[in-house]
Amino acid sequence: MTDIGVVGAGAGAAAAAFVLDEAVPGADVTVLEKSGGVCGRAATRRHGDLTYDYGANYLKADDERVVELVTETLDDAGLVDVAEPVYTFDADGEVSPGRDADERKWSYRRGLTQIAKRLFGRTDATVHRRTRVETLRRVDGRWALDDADGEAWGPFDALLVNPPAPQTADLLRAAEWESPIRGALVDAVGDVTYRSVWSAVLHYPFAVDVPYYGLVNADREHAVGWISREECKEGHVPDGETLLVVQAGHEWSVERYDDDPAANVADLADHAAAIVGDDRLAAPDWTDHQGWRYALPEGGVDRGPAEAARREGLYLLGDWVAGEGRLHAAIANGLDVGGRVADGL
Numbered sequence: 001m002t003d004i005g006v007v008g009a010g011a012g013a014a015a016a017a018f019v020l021d022e023a024v025p026g027a028d029v030t031v032l033e034k035s036g037g038v039c040g041r042a043a044t045r046r047h048g049d050l051t052y053d054y055g056a057n058y059l060k061a062d063d064e065r066v067v068e069l070v071t072e073t074l075d076d077a078g079l080v081d082v083a084e085p086v087y088t089f090d091a092d093g094e095v096s097p098g099r100d101a102d103e104r105k106w107s108y109r110r111g112l113t114q115i116a117k118r119l120f121g122r123t124d125a126t127v128h129r130r131t132r133v134e135t136l137r138r139v140d141g142r143w144a145l146d147d148a149d150g151e152a153w154g155p156f157d158a159l160l161v162n163p164p165a166p167q168t169a170d171l172l173r174a175a176e177w178e179s180p181i182r183g184a185l186v187d188a189v190g191d192v193t194y195r196s197v198w199s200a201v202l203h204y205p206f207a208v209d210v211p212y213y214g215l216v217n218a219d220r221e222h223a224v225g226w227i228s229r230e231e232c233k234e235g236h237v238p239d240g241e242t243l244l245v246v247q248a249g250h251e252w253s254v255e256r257y258d259d260d261p262a263a264n265v266a267d268l269a270d271h272a273a274a275i276v277g278d279d280r281l282a283a284p285d286w287t288d289h290q291g292w293r294y295a296l297p298e299g300g301v302d303r304g305p306a307e308a309a310r311r312e313g314l315y316l317l318g319d320w321v322a323g324e325g326r327l328h329a330a331i332a333n334g335l336d337v338g339g340r341v342a343d344g345l
């Protein structure tokens, strides 16, 4: 029996587990996830009749294997394609058509978390939610883990580590692992910097009449980075209602990260009203919010130390390993890493 441990249940980890399930039929795959759900930053919540993606907004068709995975290999029932375009706005909040580079903008009727749910659902992997890994230990050439409740997991023949780079760096720093490659690996992972995003979700009991799904701040000079309308995703919002996802830019998000959420939401609602040009949007009738400290990696990890770690059965994976803060990149990286783990066993 081959035992494989996975830290984190993001889309990257789900894709790797999916590959391993086929490639190593006898493997016992154990996934430990700190939160109450799977799919990490491709996150969906429900409130009454509302379904909304409050992290990643959509999956784009930039990787052929990922396109084939979601449209053919996995059940494509409930996959929805946003037809309306993305417009831009500038530092003054001036909206212009254009820059709709993404031909496909996918989510699911039940939200983007379906990706990891469907991938894990095709495997025999066991996913333990609300299990935060605190310590990695190298014991007799295998990996063991301790969670925040003091429970020990493993030993594993291979360990996959999916959290964003700063969290992975913390785990590697605290690891009980003697190795000449460890210092360089910690440095390489610790060097990956992130953009933060503070998101407000704003509901209105009326429809807005605009031709776009989303608005992106192309010059990155505005406090707001992105606004989109969840009602453009089939099944997310009842007819005649509006649900905006307003994502602040990095500087605003860092400065206001720990401020009173109600004040942050109110400020972002004011911005949305001004940018969309509809005063009613300053007064949502229901709101939600989420801070994403490690939202988007600004680059990729240095490949050398990450590849050296594989020789010790330690595999890093996710968007920051792919070098692109995008959902399709995380999934594609998970597919690659799953294959490498299978080859390495």
Ligand SMILES: Cc1cc2nc3c(=O)[nH]c(=O)nc-3n(C[C@H](O)[C@H](O)[C@H](O)COP(=O)(O)OP(=O)(O)OC[C@H]3O[C@@H](n4cnc5c(N)ncnc54)[C@H](O)[C@@H]3O)c2cc1C
Pocket (backbone or CB within 6 Å): 007, 008, 009, 010, 011, 012, 013, 032, 033, 034, 035, 038, 039, 040, 041, 042, 054, 055, 056, 057, 058, 059, 060, 131, 132, 133, 134, 162, 163, 164, 167, 197, 199, 247, 292, 294, 295, 296, 317, 318, 319, 320, 324, 325, 326, 327, 328, 330
């Ligand atoms: C606000 C925002 C907007 C975005 N917009 C888009 C978009 O429109 N399109 C797009 O393609 N991408 C977008 N992205 C990026 C996309 O969400 C990510 O690239 C992708 O989801 C990353 O997946 P991953 O598997 O690499 O990691 P993650 O999704 O980060 O998964 C890592 C998992 O590890 C878990 N974890 C962390 N530490 C521990 C621990 N100690 N123990 C156990 N578990 C742990 C986390 O809870 C998480 O579930 C956006 C992201 C954000 C935050």
